[in-house]
Amino acid sequence: MAQGRSPADWPEGWHWKWREKVSAITGLLAFQTFALRCEGKLQGLMQLNTARGRCRVPEQAGKDLVYVDYVETAPWNRKAIVGTPRFGGVGTIMIRAAIEISRDHELRGRIGLHSLPSAEAFYATACGMTDLGLDGTYEGLRYFEMTSAQADAFSG
Incomplete structure (x- = not known):
């Protein structure tokens, strides 16, 4: 993955240990994890x-x-x-899945998240989420929320 790149240029979530994350929530009903696979390879993960x-x-x-x-x-x-993604739209598919889970729980598509800096433009622009600013209580990350109306517009 690094192929000559310095660690500062690696994806911000590179350090996430997904196996540990999944093990920590196994059996807890409030959590769901999703994996998107295509052509036998993992393309995206979400919790x-x-x-x-x-x-x-x-x-x-x-x-x-x-x-x-x-x-x-x-x-x-x-x-x-990479310039040209192997599969485009993985993040969009994941956000759509989160919206559908919200709807399944009768929450009308409402979702919220704290964004890594490299993804802020995606949530604000591509997803149309509301930017509620930096959150000093959550590692200083920017907090975004999607209202029911925004979820309908995004899914439409």
Whole structure:
């Protein structure tokens, strides 16, 4: 993966230990993990928490949402890393899956997440999520939320 790149240029989620993450939540009903595979290779991973989140966006403040704990796209699917991704749209598919899980839990598509800096533009622009700014309580990451209306527009 590194192929001459310094560690500073590696994907921000490169250090995530997915096996440990999955082991830590095994048997806990509030968590769901998703893996997207194509052509026999893992293309993306996501972990959701259906019991953690409360909306912060004013028009739906305090309502439940599905919190996206982690989402990761394989490095060979990232335009910023390889120029031409092997499979485009992996992140979009994962966000759509999170919206559907929210709907399955009767939360009307509401989701929230803290974004790594390299993904902020994706959530703001491609997904149309509301940027609620830097969150000093969560590693200083920027927090994004998708309202029911935004979920309908994204899924439409």
